[in-house]
Amino acid sequence: MKPFHLDQKLDRIVQIQGKSYYFFSGTSYLGIGQRKEYEEVLLKNIQRWGSNHGLSRANNVRLSVFLEFEEFFANQAGAASGAVVSSGYLAGIAAWQWLYPNADQCWIAPDTHAAILPLNIKPDIQFNFTQWKKKCLELSDRLSSQRIFILGNAVDPLKAQIHEYNWIAEIAKKHEVTLLIDDSHAFGVLGESVFGTYKKHSSPSYNLMVSGSLGKGLGMPAGIILGNEKTIEGIKSQAIFIGASPGSPANLQTFLDTQDLHSAQFQKLKELCRLFFDETEELSTISGVPEFPAFIYQDETWTDRLENLGFITSSFSYPTAQSPKVNRIVISGFHEKEDVFSLLSVIKSLH
Numbered sequence: 001m002k003p004f005h006l007d008q009k010l011d012r013i014v015q016i017q018g019k020s021y022y023f024f025s026g027t028s029y030l031g032i033g034q035r036k037e038y039e040e041v042l043l044k045n046i047q048r049w050g051s052n053h054g055l056s057r058a059n060n061v062r063l064s065v066f067l068e069f070e071e072f073f074a075n076q077a078g079a080a081s082g083a084v085v086s087s088g089y090l091a092g093i094a095a096w097q098w099l100y101p102n103a104d105q106c107w108i109a110p111d112t113h114a115a116i117l118p119l120n121i122k123p124d125i126q127f128n129f130t131q132w133k134k135k136c137l138e139l140s141d142r143l144s145s146q147r148i149f150i151l152g153n154a155v156d157p158l159k160a161q162i163h164e165y166n167w168i169a170e171i172a173k174k175h176e177v178t179l180l181i182d183d184s185h186a187f188g189v190l191g192e193s194v195f196g197t198y199k200k201h202s203s204p205s206y207n208l209m210v211s212g213s214l215g216k217g218l219g220m221p222a223g224i225i226l227g228n229e230k231t232i233e234g235i236k237s238q239a240i241f242i243g244a245s246p247g248s249p250a251n252l253q254t255f256l257d258t259q260d261l262h263s264a265q266f267q268k269l270k271e272l273c274r275l276f277f278d279e280t281e282e283l284s285t286i287s288g289v290p291e292f293p294a295f296i297y298q299d300e301t302w303t304d305r306l307e308n309l310g311f312i313t314s315s316f317s318y319p320t321a322q323s324p325k326v327n328r329i330v331i332s333g334f335h336e337k338e339d340v341f342s343l344l345s346v347i348k349s350l351h
Helices: 036-049 064-077 088-102 129-142 229-236 249-257 259-280 301-308 337-350
Strands: 013-016 019-024 081-085 105-108 147-153 176-182 207-213 223-227 294-297 311-317 325-330
Touching (some): 036 249, 064 223, 088 147, 088 176, 088 207, 223 229, 259 337, 301 311, 301 337
Parallel strands (some): 019 311
Antiparallel strands (some): 081 223
């Protein structure tokens, strides 16, 4: 698929060279930024807090919204503390830079987000997640007691696979374990509400840390790290936190002010995903799970055929330009049921 250059914000319908297309791509899972009510609150908060905050978080002049956001988000997520930064990538780097030097071993899941990968260390992609899990359990049995740093994603967005980590508790019976999970594609989507998977993966047997982007499902130009107070304090003591400009205070305030709207979008997204999954579950050409809004299709000809029929889907090489194309249909909270039914009708006509 050729790239499209838009001069409008993303929405359920986009205009390209005078033609209207249903938009089933991107990572704006909640579709919160397309809600007029959200936009109105955001504009008011830009007037209050400004469009940017050009001061270090360690400056003697500080905005209260940053600490208020961290305390609220961490509490709702089930964590003791949190550190908000300007992006998910920065969150991941700040987390591993503090945690990695204290580990004897570093085990990395095959689909781990690059943001939480220590420098010059890559996952062994010859394994899938299940095989990697088995390898970790076997290795933990053979080793004497170690400090083990384990990294992985809450979800593989390219394969639409949700990962479980309850088996980490078995390793923690013998070893001192720190588990760092990237929730970039989980915030706003997975878990009991929009606050991600911290509560789901938390265990007293190991040190759980979660980092990730708030710019996908939650639509905010920011990232966050969640964990225990001591570790978060350590992360905040680093130059990467002190020296970096923080995220937009207006967006953080707007999140705090629009919790009812976020909850409504969360429920709407769950319903739309379940609808699409139920209608495509028997199709061998589409794979996915009802809990996650990205559905994979294998036939690359579908991309152009869907475009010709008025539907834009996600199709590009990732994570590098040389990587195979990943073809996905992405459901968002800005879609209506009628949009999904229209897409389903077209998909069934492609068989």
